[in-house]
Amino acid sequence: MSQLTQNIMMIRPANFGFNPQTAVNNAFQSTESIDDPKALKNLAIAEFDAMVALLRSKGINVIVIQDTDSPIKPDAVFPNNWVSFHANGSVVTYPMFAPNRRIERREDIIDQLSEKFLVKNRYSFEFYEEEGEIYLEGTGSMIFDRENDIIYACLSDRTNPTLIDKFNVLMGTKSIVFRSLDRNGDEIYHTNVMMALGESFVVICMDSVVDNVSKQTLRNSFSATGKEIIEVTHDQMEAFAGNMLEVIGHNRTRYLAMSMSAFDVLRDDQKEALSKHTNLLPININYIETFGGGSVRCMMAEVFLPLK
DSSP: OOSOOSEEEEEEOSSOOOOHHHHTSOTTSOOOOOSOHHHHHHHHHHHHHHHHHHHHHTTOEEEEEEOOSSSOOTTTTOGGGTEEEOTTSEEEEOOOSSHHHHTTOOHHHHHHHTTTBOOOEEEEOTTHHHHTOOOBOHHHHOEEETTTTEEEEEOBTTBOHHHHHHHHHHHTOEEEEEOBBOTTSOBOSOGGGTEEEOSSEEEEOGGGBOOHHHHHHHHHHHHHTTOEEEEOOHHHHHTTTTOOEEEEOGGGOEEEEEEHHHHHHSOHHHHHHHHTTSEEEEEOOHHHHHHHSOOTGGGOEEBOOOBO
């Protein structure tokens, strides 16, 4: 099974804006006041369109779905949290921490993709929102090593270990879970802001991992699966240097999509190390990052479903 795909689904936002419900436990989200919400929305749409154009210019197949005007969904631009698409034909939807993010789940999007891709199994975890008030936010919570059937996950209010266990049973995966804290001692809300796994490398803020046993477990797993470890600092992580996604473009060329802010904080030696594996692809999404609290990886839902 391949670690990378050429097919990416993205949601073009209709009402992007600051979401106070997610700011409760997302330290990456700016609390700056917004003088003109309409202007911010338009700036975010412009950033989105430019990102899609850049990805497509590299041969990446971007499937753009337009967000609906109503109900208002300020974080619709981050679809990787509510759905994942797998090579065995499975589609999984997830329980979300913020009530106003739960309305992002749209069955019509899955129906639209099923016109071109083969959907064999449809799994829903969202009933855990009401039954147990426990959450698992898709590929924000879980980093997949698809070739080795391993899930990496840092635990938080949004990433529940019981649900990871249930996912493992459902999908035949195994997991390595750990605790990861920011510089203030707060739990990092999503694994995909402190770690990005490529085909032959991993970018990770190892300093954020709480205990030495977990650090060694991670290092052993990366070594066993042939991943070169490229560490980033807390400062770099806070500029979204852990929120990257490797994808496939023209002629099977590998690209590592990241924000311009992430690219700018990487040291030359880190860029050189990454460039031995892949092609760096920085993208300017400053407004989406600042007020949404997510970055490039969060905007891209990988589609591994087989073609019909």
